[in-house]
Amino acid sequence: MSNKSSFRLLKYLSRYKFSIVIAIVATLVAVICSAFMPKYYGRATTIIINDFVSTGRIELSSLYPIIKVLITLYTVSMVFTYVMQYLAVKLTKDVVYSLRKDLRKKFEKLPISYYDQNETGQIMSKITNDITVIGNNLGQIITQFLQSLFAIISIVVVMFTVSVDLSFVILASIPITIFVSLKRAKKSQPLYRKKQNALGGVNSYVEEYFTGYEVINTFDRKEETLKDFKKLNDKLCNEAIKAEKISASIFPTSLFINNITYVLITIIGFAQVLNGRLEVGYVQSMIQYVKQLGQPIGNLANISSLLQSTIAASDRVFEVLDNPEEDNSETLELQEVKGKLDIENLFFGYDKTKNILKNISFNIKPGETVAIVGPTGSGKTTFINLLMRFYDATSGKIKLDGTDITKYKKETVRRKMGMVLQETWLFNGTIMDNLKYGNDSATEEDVYKAATRAGADTFIRQTAQGYNTILNEKMDNISAGQKQLLTIARALVGNPDIYILDEATSNIDSKTEKTIQKAMDKIMSEKTTIVIAHRLSTIENADKIVVIKDGELLEQGNHKELLSQKGFYYDLYTAQYNG
Template structure:
């Protein structure tokens, strides 16, 4: 019976590839820049009032800044006329004018401070929402997402790109608002003084846009490439640090350094280009500003000499010319920051747009069965090529099922499908007759306890790591689980006991002790189904014996799946299934399978002949 259904999925992440697959390929220029900007602005919707307030403050501050040169020009004219006319300088009037200008300057400083303070709040609030959404997204993507994207790249997005967005929103947005208002205000005052000089000064605008058109595309492309390479380099560094013992054991330092140099050189190349092109915008604008300033000053001097413009107005116009050209020159720097932010935002949104955990439009058909777990005509593959074609398995309640087979036989895949780490392509997996796709992930996984081949302990105390399996567990339950898993014996001998703090890699305890703690953590969760994926593959013989004793007692009445290469751990299994290329080729007890002299016997004999404990 076909159990296919329609899955509601979001588009997969763009621009991010599996580690080692095209990481060094140059990125294409963004095609939806303004769409990204618009989407980013939506995250600022809750701060609309503060942004509007910032706009009003910017207008007020800019107006005070714009009025200052005109008023100061009046003082210059007053002094010039008094000195040249022989009537003397009216110092009282000059003092009044200067006092007004001083108040305006102070007011401008206050408004600048308020803009920065408000926009800091807005930027941090915006990135706070983005970080929360990104964290929630990480909890809602399939395991396959992490297979395709390196941890270093994801960490770079969560930290570096978020910080870049916050910095630009705080600085560039406030500058952009002030610059626009300043250009409009100064342009109006310049027109009131001299339309001719204004038209000369305004020629800087098309010149600036020409410079921007030449420089900005290169800046944008290199910024996006730089941030992508930054993520790749972070991933390589993280991998090298985590595997430093392996690298040293195999004398792999030279290869690791060469790989680091490849990433570092590429990052240097894109980094200096993005900084150079971005940094050259401002000097280019300043050259244009100085050229037009000289032209304006020359023409203005002629007009003052002919009496067409008052000297105070000319002084004001030169100040306005500087105020007018400064934001235009700064526009390149501001735009450079915006491009950098867009590049970061695109990477963040690429993660947010990644495929979610599947949601099905309609429920699947449940079945009536006495089996605790049933795999019914399951078809599955990690790629387009199927690993399982027509897999079937019934597991009764309380049974211990051992799964053996050569590497790549599909042992771990079976566990992954049962936990819904991956979705099957066809067929059905049932728990107590309920199709697991009809169960939410939390409910399904709360029924299962898992001990992986690779131990993973969190930074914190041993007590906290055990209790992680059940946050509601009492102190007595933690100690009981520790005793059952033979953790209590070695913990009591430590100076700090259960309060011993494990470091980041838990390297202050042995591998076997780490494995026992993860088993205690699984036991305290008291699951219906216990999964041991190579649970004893990293422990010594004595510890293995302790685990087997604990398993006999703790697995009683509990359905369990044990994936193991060391066959000595599964002699007591109720059923051993032997897998090959995604299918079951043999089923039975240890003795029955040895008698059949098939694949299981072959594995057993190969271990025995090589001196591996069988």
């Protein structure tokens, strides 16, 4: 996966070929200028020493040509270094932007099962922390790699024009440094991956903590929660230390090899000066070249460390991008819907080895209100997931107006169904925007009518800014019952052909529930409605009640028929009534 991630990051970079070419040219010019500087410094040193030995003083006029060359080299190097660094930053931002955009598109195409199987914190960590790691490191990798590569080549070429013998001494140290650096960098890569996974675990826990803050306080579990967080945080800290410990050892090792090279160059260089084989100033030049070579080699060592961290983060990002997308191969558009549903021998399990729904069969006529009841975990919500095509049945069929719904495009099926979820979800924005969420083409008049039918219009108009009131991030400026009213109104604005009410009134007080029930009774008489409710008193008027237990259909009929049978529904109803 690591090599794949590297190549895929390069593919993202290759989208910006022009910027890369300019950055390469700018880097090449800058490092060539830098490579010639020590040679001219050495030449200047020789002139100064020779003048002083022969005349007892230094002739500055003899240094003017060299000074002019050095000023030119410095200026050109500075300008082109700036160009290179600017382009590196731009390239990084472009790549990060492209990655985030691709991730965002991917998240829209992933099936619901992906979100069910992965923690929210881990998902958030991939789109924030992992992308940030890539962004922070990629710019350094680009600049350091280009500078280091061209610097090594340029310095080596210029060195050989100064002293062949000393150049070979310096070159002998390079493979040793590179070997040691790569060896340790390879060892650090799996540790960086563990670190990123641990960071995702911490994010998941923090997200869970803030989501359930009230519950934690209610049960006085702060101390236990802090202990759990400390364990996760300690794990993250330990993984980070292990990874950084190996990475931190790379640069000192390179520096140690570099220092030994300094000593060898000094000894051999001055021996050649005494033998008349080398100018004294060029010894200084070669010492500077050791230093100049040490920096890019050290940078390459640092790059290998940054690269392992970047690859670890990239692996996690590309894992998301490689996930199979929701199958949208269907071609049929769902047009006019009458609302007839036929459920035939339905089997389904989230785990293919264990079915949650087992051989479910029943019919719903157009305009009927059908309630699905049963104990918690019996498969009621799972059936709704199949109806909405969040999942498809393992075997059996759900037919809508005589056609298997798996033949229709998923988005067209979902547009025809208005769903009120068990958990209310509203976003940070105005009430008007929230109500139009499922139908952008709805007019304000459509929204007012839907809110009135849902019993929400009165309380909305009593808020500070009416329909323009902004719901804050925590949604604590409206009550739980009001949230439920808004979600019902939102479903009505969508004007669906089939209504699905999953625990639609579970968070509403008795008075509000009666208001909604009265409005909903009229709506239910017009369109096919499927209701899931634990409170059986809310579905006594349903045309049909389907009773499910342990994924199996036990009974079906209207309220009176099921009570007269004195079966499982009778037991549920009497237990609630007596309770």
